[in-house]
Amino acid sequence: MLYIGLIGFPVKHSVSPAMHNAALKDAGIEGIYLAFEVKPDELRNAVFGAKALGFKGLNVTIPFKESVVEFVELKGEAAKIRTVNTIDLVEMIGYNTDVYGVKAALAGNDLEGKTALVVGAGGAGKAAALALLEMGSTVILANRTESKGREAVEMLRKYGECIFWPLNRVEELKGKIDVLVNATPLGMSGFKAELPVPPSLLDGVELVFDTVYNPMNTPLILEAKRRGCRVVYGIEMLVHQGAKAFEIWTGVKPDVEIMREAALKALRG
Numbered sequence: 001m002l003y004i005g006l007i008g009f010p011v012k013h014s015v016s017p018a019m020h021n022a023a024l025k026d027a028g029i030e031g032i033y034l035a036f037e038v039k040p041d042e043l044r045n046a047v048f049g050a051k052a053l054g055f056k057g058l059n060v061t062i063p064f065k066e067s068v069v070e071f072v073e074l075k076g077e078a079a080k081i082r083t084v085n086t087i088d089l090v091e092m093i094g095y096n097t098d099v100y101g102v103k104a105a106l107a108g109n110d111l112e113g114k115t116a117l118v119v120g121a122g123g124a125g126k127a128a129a130l131a132l133l134e135m136g137s138t139v140i141l142a143n144r145t146e147s148k149g150r151e152a153v154e155m156l157r158k159y160g161e162c163i164f165w166p167l168n169r170v171e172e173l174k175g176k177i178d179v180l181v182n183a184t185p186l187g188m189s190g191f192k193a194e195l196p197v198p199p200s201l202l203d204g205v206e207l208v209f210d211t212v213y214n215p216m217n218t219p220l221i222l223e224a225k226r227r228g229c230r231v232v233y234g235i236e237m238l239v240h241q242g243a244k245a246f247e248i249w250t251g252v253k254p255d256v257e258i259m260r261e262a263a264l265k266a267l268r269g
């Protein structure tokens, strides 16, 4: 029996259990994926407790993606941005499949030489920025808290052209952006139904990607469509990061369609 868990706070509304359990069933693997709400000061106990109980792996979400790095050996993208969303508990290795998720979500768009504005410098923002840098874009990272934004840029600069920009001055970037990514919770159900940037900044932007997937049509996605931008939904990143994590734990490439369908069904409630 394969046990996999998700740790975060909150995790009640996560669609990952539905997505992974559907993939396990489809692949004929006897296993279960469960979500656990963990208090911040219990993170260490949760990680080592799950290992002791024989769990194969964990997904890690808000607010633990950065704090969990001290318990695992970082591999690949996780080492580059010191952010982990997937753990192999047998080997105690931390991976970041969000970067892969963003690349897969944006596949088919030529991002070479483009200028991308990424809003948010948390786990999602760093993953999106690294993916875009590795796809050949220049990244402007804007964040509400300047120190956190600058710290992220220091890390990301090793992988391409990346600069920090204060969030309260993004209006000055009007006409200079090809790609816009929201990596803040703004627009998420239960959060403020606000855009992360002034709407007029969207004029002339080719591609808008919102990492928020609930609702699918966030205020940003709706405004982007209205202004004629191409859009990529957050669900694409969710499904592809999940597929890569599934492969890490099971060695099996899951059916992404099955995962997408299960995630969408869970989102609809």
Ligand code: ATR
Pocket: 062, 063, 065, 119, 120, 121, 122, 123, 124, 125, 143, 144, 145, 148, 149, 183, 184, 185, 186
């Ligand atoms: P995740 O792992 O999803 O990226 P996170 O690490 O909590 O989550 O990061 C959330 C990001 O959204 C941060 O960049 C945060 O900005 P701060 O660094 O200033 O906290 C940003 N964010 C959250 N609420 C915001 C708001 N109301 N306006 C602007 N940015 C916000």
